[in-house]
Amino acid sequence: MSGEERTLVDTTGKFVQVVRDGRKVADLEWLSGRILLSNRRIVLVSEEGKRTIALSQVSSLKNRRDADNAIAPVSGYFSLQVDADVHLVAPSAIDDFEDGLYDALVDGEVVPVKHPAVEGGVVQDTGWEKGRLSVDPDEVGLGVASGQFVEIEVADVGGVDVTERAVKGSKRRVLEVEHTVADGTSVETHVTGSTQHVAVLESLVSKGPSNDVEDLDLTDAERQVLMALYSGVSPFEIPEFVGMDVAEVEEVFDQLVETGVLSEKRVRREVRLKARGRNIASEVIVDQ
Template sequence: MSDGEHALVDTKGKFVQVVSDGRKRNDIEWLPGRILLSNKRLVLATNDGKRTIPLSKVSSVTASQMNQPLAQVDSYIKVQAGRNVTLISAKKADEFQEKLYSTLLDQTVVLVNHPAVKGGVVQDGGWEKGRLKLDGDCINLAIASGTFVELDIDDVGTVEAKEKTIRGDERPLLEVEHTIEGTSVETHITGTPRHVSLIEGLVRQGEQRNIADDVDLSDKETQVLMALYSGISPFKIPEFVDMEIEEVEDVYDRLMESDILEPVRTRREVQLEARGRSIASDAMADQ
């Protein structure tokens, strides 16, 4: 290894290059081999040779579950470097993915607006510099003003990716919905196209786990969801939606059975799961 380079992960697995120099390959065949990750490069080695991917060239990493054409593996990550795309299925999948994202993103400086939205209401905050660090399934953002934002990937409800004029320049923007102390908030993040793309690949995993499937909710259940999403205390919901306490508690029970709410304390304090926030957000958009 070169000066300053050190190994992070050494595992076995399978890999295949599906796009070469911008062209899709038809002869897709998973190759078994050794997967080595250092702080500078990713090496995929077989008995016939090895291929090296400099981490500085990696512009996108996304995780995927098994689909029919690629059914030889349970899951894989897609790594794009320049005009080449490689699928990698590592035996130590969680460790490999965590180390790869950390190496690519740790100490990255981005612009952050937090909270840009709180309880469905747009806030007056502005853009500040923030330094990003990964800690397991959490994205930690240390904001220049002293604020510390902990974004739990499993808590991500929705992610919107768009282009927007920020500080006079057209920039890629991520709008990430999650919770702070039980209240739905949006943290907005912008930076270089490469950094935003890498962060998007990470937070999309949480969104996919919590995606709002079609759920048949009654009008009363929808009212309760939207009230909670707006930041109304669970104890004030009956008065807010003009329902009896017992009726609201029945709604809570049904929503907890559907994994839309989770109990916080024994006597009917609840908060929205990420899936519930996604459903509530969709319901409010339809109003």
């Protein structure tokens, strides 16, 4: 490796090409060998030779860590698409590889960001600004030109969507991420950039808890509390806001904490919506 290229991870593992020139490969055979990750490429070395994946050409990245339906004989892998080819890579040092891969692909990149695009379920009149990315497997940070720093904790992400929107006069793919800010208010942060930027960030923020909303038999009181929290009302102001007794609200908090919709922050009963709770509240608002 020459010039400014530097090795990030040197490990062993398994790998296989599952799509070649747009066609699925029959009779898949996982190869064992050496996996090298640099800030420019991934090199896969086996007894059959060497394959190189240029990071600049990666158009899609999927993280399948600890997936229940992971393809045998591995329990977790990364799927990387380059043009019409798709490779699956399952490194032994999966944590180090994950750190290095996201770092090499997007850390330090400057992308257009809109924050908050939505706050408490209400669309905001926020413009697009430049933001510098800072990433690790558990968090995405955006240092925005206006001076604010946006933190998106992967475990706190309640919804992820990729859509096309008009950005400064042109159609762009936009990543929409629902999460919370420091006071517990639900917000959406929108990020765009190159195809690779959007694909890699989508892969990273989609690793959080399952966002599937299970059918819950919610009472009217529980629905009111969820909607109030989703809108940014302080937990301490909930009784007055929804017209309920403090004791009744405390009981609702207990029930929602038990079902995994809320997490308790402190003994004083200050609570905040978890990803699942925000999704349920969002569905309730849509239904009304």
